[in-house]
Amino acid sequence: MNKVIKSSEVGKYFKSGNQILVGGFGLAGVPLTIIDExxxxxxxxxxxxxxxxxxxxxxxxxxxxxxxIKKAIGSFFTINKEAVIAWAKGELEIDLLPQGTLAEAIRCGGAGIGGFYTKTAVGTELSKGKEEREIDGERYIFEKAIKGDVAIIKAAKADKLGNLLYHTTARNFNPMMATAGKIVIAEVDEIVEVGDLDPEYIVTPHAYVDYIIQSNYSKVGRDYVESR
Structure with a gap:
């Protein structure tokens, strides 16, 4: 199977109503080219x-x-003022999760675990409607695992098999999302031949990755600029 595809081909792997896992923190580690498609x-x-x-x-x-976008599940939406306004009007559904809870829910989804109990958000608005249990004298709430129909992730480098390396903090949610999507599409800055990557530095093994595309963006200072 040839995993390297043109960016123009990615659209066919998505359907209306899909739940899509999208890597990134701010714009670091975000698959901008796939989103453009x-x-x-x-x-x-x-x-x-x-x-x-x-x-x-x-x-x-x-x-x-x-x-x-009909619904957003995540941790930090206030930077998108239009999304906040849409939520206030009832035009956008939002499930707000603490960042650690979000990361663990995705990890559980990829590991085949149904969910987990956490003390984070107990007694707050975020715990409403969630199962609560006392464990060793402390209150916990149950958080369900998160999986996706498609995961779109960003890596710094891939070989043609789909083994991935990440660049520092741009790694963020990407490796765990790669385990939790039925289809995983990786956008990368550089594609190399099989054997060119040091196995000690591979974070996401090729078995998790279905398709690879070359990114159309490069980082110039703090900005991401379309370069191709």
Whole structure:
């Protein structure tokens, strides 16, 4: 199977109503090229699992402004003022999760674990409607595992088999999302031949990755600039 595909091919792997795992923190580690390709499709009513919904005019912000997102599951949405307004009007569903809870829920999804108990958010608005249990004299709430129909992730480098390396903190949610998607598409800055990567530095093994595309963006200072 040839895992390296053109960016123009990714749209066919998505359907309306999909739950999509999207890597990134702010814009670091965000698969910007794949998101751009989704803008060209007619899919709608998406549930997006991501730390945030992009910065103004970039990443998931563009997908939201196009009206394709029905629900967002994540931790930090206030940077997208339009999303906050839409939520206040009842036009966007939001499941707000603490970042550690979000990460662990995705990890559980990839590990085949149904969920977990955590003390985080006990007694707050975020615990309403969730199962509560006392363990060793302390209160915990149950958080269900999170999985995706498709996971779109960003890595620094891939070989043609799909083994992935990440660049420092741009790694963030990407490795765990790679384990929790039925289909996993990786956007990378560089594609090399099999055997060119040091196995000691591979974070995501190729068995988790279905498709690889070359990123159209490069980082210039603090900005991500379309370069191809």
């Amino acid at each position: 989704l803008l060209k499709t007619d899919i709608r009513d998406l549930t997006i699992v991501s730390n945030n919904l992009g910065d103004e005019g970039q990443g998931l912000h563009k997908l939201f402004m196009q009206g394709k």
